[in-house]
Amino acid sequence: MTDVNRCFRLAARPEGMIKDSDFSWQEEAVPELGPGQILVQTLYLSVDPTQRIWSAYDSYLPAVAIGEVMRAGGVGRVLRSNLPDFSPGDLVYGMTGWQTHAVMEPSVRGPRKLPPGTPPTMALSLLGLTGLTAYFGLLDVGRVKEGETVVVSGAAGATGNAVGQIAKIKGARVVGIAGGPAKCAWIKDELGFDAAIDYKAEDVKKRLGELCPGGIDVYFDNVGGAILEAALAHLAMRGRVVLCGSIGDYNNPAGSSGPRNLMNLVIKRGRMEGFLVTDYADRFGEAIGDLARWAAEGRIQDRVDVVEGLENAPAALRRLFTGANTGKQLVKVADG
Amino acid sequence: MTDVNRCFRLAARPEGMIKDSDFSWQEEAVPELGPGQILVQTLYLSVDPTQRIWSAYDSYLPAVAIGEVMRAGGVGRVLRSNLPDFSPGDLVYGMTGWQTHAVMEPSVRGPRKLPPGTPPTMALSLLGLTGLTAYFGLLDVGRVKEGETVVVSGAAGATGNAVGQIAKIKGARVVGIAGGPAKCAWIKDELGFDAAIDYKAEDVKKRLGELCPGGIDVYFDNVGGAILEAALAHLAMRGRVVLCGSIGDYNNPAGSSGPRNLMNLVIKRGRMEGFLVTDYADRFGEAIGDLARWAAEGRIQDRVDVVEGLENAPAALRRLFTGANTGKQLVKVADG
Known part of the structure; x- marks a missing residue:
């Protein structure tokens, strides 16, 4: 029985783009399980922009303390259990952190058992906080209606691609903004978006005007900055802007310059x-039911982008901020 | 019978602060009244930030055409009438424009008769679009509740002072942001605001933190820019920001730099x-009833700041953007 836990502990508050040296690699003995605890072997880790926030400052959660294991959601398999509801071999998800072996006890952040038949990666992606963020942001905050025009930025990212697919299921016209021809081709040709704008090659504001002649009814913002300003410029009457977090700002504590055209919110x-998906916890069951059914019916795809090896977790997190990922970024820690 | 109409016609699209030379003074014969028209002698003109927008570009209304009489709301007395509902001597309000004699015909923008006993100036201020903007912005968009903390910028301006007074009537704690000690003393000592911040002398962000330790539940924004950013920094959980138009931007077509901390909308x-009061037209009666009753009960004050003479209309409009006015800015055109 291997009782060594390999982990990354936070070594320094990141400034700008995170560096490997912001984390310290440790190999430690797995502690004895106390009453009411389980030991989980991590299989996959979720990689999310918000982890950059957790590493740096207090927000809706307190910052990770220096010396603490870096916080992250993950899926794993129960190795030992002092809890009656969990047995060795069960697949669970929750806040495992950046480590190979997590000692967990019941809390609002897990562990929870995966519904039978759920692929471990989907539990962190479409059926995890990523898909739930898309679901509640688009439907509850954005209140999209059939026939409306939806624009989503970060459209080839984890949340963005789900937003676009859910909007299509709800009968909206969908324009995605993504970086590069491969991502644009994917959302348009594979996912069925009505149009894609390559922000690296095209004038986003001009293209939005051409592609949304009746204006934008719902703009789902994952990036902030100039693209938010371009979307505001084309807002339809009574348009809604859903703020999910602006990835462009996470490495820039001063924040990027805000949109200069908020007056359009008055005129239109x-x-x-803004919203946080965790506020919808009491409705997660309803959403997971919809998302799982759409996936089973082939109406929504769940694409994951897997980096192998816990030792590459910092690099995987950087991929979000350079736009290297397509679909949900994960780290594979061990075979299931 | 004097049949000369003195008026300002728009001569040029203003750039930056409006100039006298953007308007051309004309003395013209009053045209013969057609069927369904009335002739109104203007008594007072409303002076509003939005008139700067009307002079420059299409927005929620088309821009005033070059050569057209400058658009403005006003109160006047009927001189002649070809409409059965209006008689000479009636006081009416509506879009008279910058002129001494307005030929008006029934439309959504007036003419309407003043309710009996209404002072002509109050019809343009507390009981006009100004007071209605405060009423619907605070109560319907901001949804203020008893015991909440309300912050309003431009607090000594026409809309701002009404916002603060209505918030007090509704049982809120009110902090006003205004420019200079005289305005701050007025809103605090005369109008009953709980606190005032002089943005010309104090660090607004720091003071908001001190004065709103539980955060800002409703921020009513009349100015945009750095003050909007400061208010966002202290937003309470589920706080509401009511955008009424940012006066700081009206002379700056590029818009001022937007708030860099929209991420706070996510975290909180x-x-x-944004809203436009004209969308609430079907509820104006209800609001005017409340406002008139509060005024009659002495619970709300209506302060007007009167510039004498139509020839000073451009200068009166400039006063809004230099912060010269306290309360509602009007131009007096003729004795009633």
Whole structure:
């Protein structure tokens, strides 16, 4: 029985893009299980922009303390259990952190058992906080209606691609903004978006005007900055801007310059609203039911982008901020 | 019978602060009244930030055409009438424009008769679009509740002072942001605001933190820019930002730099929403009833700041952008 836990502990508060040296690699004995605890072997880790926030400062969660194992959601298999509801071999998800072996005890952040038949990666992606963020952001905050025009940025990212696919299921017209021809081809040709804008090659504001002649009813913002400003410029009457977090700002504590055209919210009677998916915890069951059914019916695809090896977790997190990932970024820690 | 109409016609699209030379003074014969028209002698003109927009570009209304009489709301007395509902001597309000004699015909923008006993100036201020903007912005968009903390910028301006007074009537704690000690003393000592911040002398962000330790539940924004950013920094959980138009931007077509901290809308699950009071036209009666009753009960004051003479209309409009006015800016055109 291997009782060595390999982990990354936070070594320094990152400044700008995170560096490998912001984390310290440790190999430690797995502690004895106490009453009410389980030992979980991590299989996959979720890689999310918000982890950059957790590493740096207090927000909706306190910052990870220096010396603490880096916080992250993950899926793993139960190795030992002092809890009656969990047995060795069970697949569970929750806040495992950046480590190979997590000692977990019941809390709002897991562990929870995966529904039978759920692929471990889908539990972190479409059926995890990523898919739930897309679901509640688009449907509850954005209140999209059939026939409306939806624009989503970061459209080839984890949340963005789900937003676009859910919007199509709801009968909306969908324009995705992504970086590069491969991502644009994927969302358009594979996922069925009505149009794609390559922000690296095209004038986003001009293209939005051409592609959304009736204006944008719902803009789902994953990036902030100039693209948010371009979308505001084409807001439809009573348009909604869903703020999910602006990835462009996470490595820039001063924040990027905000949109200069908020006056358009007045002229168009628009609404801009932020949200956190965790506020919808009491409705997760309803959403997971919809998402799992759409996946089973082939109406929504769940693409994951897997980096192998816990030792590459910092590099995997950087991939989000350079736009290297297509679909949900994961780290594979061990074979299931 | 004097049949000369003195008026300002738009001569040029203003750039930056409006100049006298953007308007051309004309003395013209009053045209013969057609069927369904009335002739109104203007008594007072409303002076509003949005007139700067009307002079420059299409927005929620088309821009005033070059050569057209400058658009403005006003109150006047009927001199002649070809409409059965209006008689000489009636006081009416509507879009008179910058002129001494307006030929008006029934439309959504007036003419309408003043309710009996209404002072002509109050019809343009507390009981006009100014007071209605405060009323619907605070109560319907901001949804203020008893015991909440409300912050309003431009607090000694026409809309701002009404926002603060209505918020007090609704049981909120109110902090006003205004320019200079006289305005701050007025809103605090005369109008009953709980606190005032002089943005010309104090660090607004720091003071908001001190004065709103539980955060800002409703921020009513009249100015945009750095003050909007400061308010966002102190937004309470589920705080609302009411965008009424940012006076700082009206002379700056590129727009001022937007707030760099929209991420706070995500962290605090906040909402920022723009509105135009004209959308509430079917509820004006209800609001005017409340406002008139509060005024009669002495619970709300209506302060007007009157510039004498139509020839000073451009200068009166400039006063809004230099912060010279306290309360509602009007131009007096003739004795009633």
